[in-house]
Every structure is written in structure tokens, then in C-alpha cells.
Amino acid sequence: MRWTPSGRGNVDDLRGQSAGGMGRVPMGIGGILVLLVLSWFTGIDFLSLIGNNPAPQTQSTGTSGEVASSPAEEQTVLFVNAVMEDTQQTWEKLLGSRYQRTRAGIFRDAVQSACGTADSAVGPFYCPGDRKVYLDLSFFNELQSRFGAPGDFAQAYVLAHEVGHHVQTITGIESQVRQRQAQGGDRNALSVRMELQADCYAGVWGYHANQGGRFQQGKIELDPDDLEEGLRAASAIGDDTIQKRSTGRVMPDKFTHGSSAQRVDWFKRGFTTGDPNACNTFQS
Numbered sequence: 175m176r177w178t179p180s181g182r183g184n185v186d187d188l189r190g191q192s193a194g195g196m197g198r199v200p201m202g203i204g205g206i207l208v209l210l211v212l213s214w215f216t217g218i219d220f221l222s223l224i225g226n227n228p229a230p231q232t233q234s235t236g237t238s239g240e241v242a243s244s245p246a247e248e249q250t251v252l253f254v255n256a257v258m259e260d261t262q263q264t265w266e267k268l269l270g271s272r273y274q275r276t277r278a279g280i281f282r283d284a285v286q287s288a289c290g291t292a293d294s295a296v297g298p299f300y301c302p303g304d305r306k307v308y309l310d311l312s313f314f315n316e317l318q319s320r321f322g323a324p325g326d327f328a329q330a331y332v333l334a335h336e337v338g339h340h341v342q343t344i345t346g347i348e349s350q351v352r353q354r355q356a357q358g359g360d361r362n363a364l365s366v367r368m369e370l371q372a373d374c375y376a377g378v379w380g381y382h383a384n385q386g387g388r389f390q391q392g393k394i395e396l397d398p399d400d401l402e403e404g405l406r407a408a409s410a411i412g413d414d415t416i417q418k419r420s421t422g423r424v425m426p427d428k429f430t431h432g433s434s435a436q437r438v439d440w441f442k443r444g445f446t447t448g449d450p451n452a453c454n455t456f457q458s
């Protein structure tokens with residue numbers, strides 16, 4: 175992937191947030207409900223993350239509120255910003271004035287969002303409540319070490335997937351799904367369709383980033399091996415692959431994000447067509 179730094183306009187640096195204090199704030203029932211809803215969407219059990227974790231250490235911040243950060247981390251912040259910029263420019267092109275921008279909240283250890291308190295173990299997520307993407311930078315290392323999916327395009331795919339959830343919120347797909355779930359629809363099956371569509375939307379961005387031409391400042395362009403990186407990541411985070419590794423067996427009715435083959439397939443569909451209309455995972 176080729177990219178150039180384009181500032182930090184799409185990033186909220188939440189690394190200096192006092193996470194230690196946050197952990198002790200009692201959660202109201204509203205918050206719990208939000209977490210339940212969020213768990214349905216992301217397939218992550220947010221409820222299990224409350225209460226049984228030791229309060230994260232508060233990062234020491236200077237009086238100026240500046241965050242201790244390594245040069246490598248700073249580079250990653252610029253990378254996140256560049257991907258957020260390029261994905262959103264793509265959606266502005268595709269949706270026109272319907273598109274409203276989102277931002278990436280970068281946190282360390284734990285974060286407070288409109289969807290409640292989340293810690294790094296949940297991985298990157300999108301919160302429909304405040305329409306923001308959340309990401310602990312350390313996840314990118316995990317993508318490589320734990321999921322065996324290295325490479326900058328693998329990282330970009332994860333961000334583009336979260337921006338895909340933002341698109342679903344803007345277009346009303348997310349609220350329709352939430353409604354169907356509340357009316358007794360199969361929660362997991364609906365979640366899988368949502369997630370696969372976000373994968374397809376990530377592919378749609380990949381298609382547009384891959385539209386050759388001369389490399390422009392602030393614009394992302396792909397290398398020939400980038401598609402392979404994206405497919406490897408999509409495969410690595412498939413439900414069956416993760417289940418097999420953690421429990422030794424595959425339970426399709428517990429899928430929330432789709433199998434590796436499905437995730438690869440939908441990502442590819444977006445990547446080869448560049449057309450969001452090709453991403454109707456709710457058909458059939």
C-alpha cells in the first residue's frame with residue numbers, strides 16, 4: 175500500500191482518557207441495554223467485559239494532557255487517519271451528500287463510548303450511538319501475531335469494515351436490522367448478514383483505492399499483493415476459524431460474523447465490483 179500522511183483530522187486521540195476512573199463508574203440499566211445491543215451487532219460479549227476486569231492503569235499524562243506515545247505509534251495514528259480519509263472520500267463519491275463523516279477514536283486499554291465502556295479485548299468496533307469507530311492501536315500487532323494476518327492492507331481492511339458499519343447506520347440498514355432482531359428475527363443470522371455486508375463495503379473501498387493512475391499525495395494506492403493481504407485477514411477472522419482455534423470445533427448457529435469462506439467471498443465481491451449494490455447480503 176502506498177500512502178502519505180494527511181494530518182489527524184479524522185482521529186480523536188483518547189489515549190489520555192482516565193480509563194482507571196471510568197471503570198468504576200456504575201453502569202445504569204440503559205448502559206447495560208446498549209451493551210447488549212452492541213453485543214448482538216458485533217458478536218462480542220461486552221457484558222462479560224464489565225466488572226471482572228481489573229481497572230486499567232491510568233496512563234500518566236502531563237499537565238498539558240499530552241499522551242506518552244512512541245514514534246511507531248505516532249506513525250500508526252497517521253496511518254489510521256490516512257485510511258479514514260481515503261475510505262470516507264470513497265463513500266462521499268458513492269453516496270454524495272447522503273454521506274456524513276465519522277471519526278476514529280484511538281484508545282489505549284479501555285474507552286468510554288456511547289455504547290458503554292469497552293476494553294481492548296473487544297477489538298476495533300463501531301458504535302452506532304455516537305457514530306464513531308473505536309480502535310486500540312495494539313490491535314494491529316495482534317492481527318499479525320494472533321491472527322497471522324500481517325500487512326498494512328490487512329489493517330486498512332479492518333478500518334474500512336468499521337466504516338462500512340457507519341455506512342449501514344447512515345443508510346438505515348442498521349436500524350432495520352435492529353428492528354428485525356427486536357421482533358424476534360434470528361439474531362445471529364442477521365448479525366452475520368450485517369457483518370458480511372461490512373466486509374463487502376470494505377472491498378468496495380479496496381476497488382476504488384485500486385483504481386491506478388498517478389500516485390497523489392494524501393491518496394492511498396494499492397500494491398499487487400494487497401488483495402492477498404486483505405483476503406488473508408478476512409479468512410483469519412472468520413467465525414469457524416476462530417471457533418476451531420479456541421474450542422476445537424465449529425458451531426455454525428453461533429456464528430455472528432460469518433465463516434472464513436463467506437467473509438472472503440463478500441470482501442472479494444466488493445473488491446471486484448466496486449459497487450455497494452453488489453453487497454446485498456440480506457437477499458435470499
Ligand SMILES: [Zn+2]
Pocket residue numbers: 216335336339369372
Ligand atoms: Zn463488524
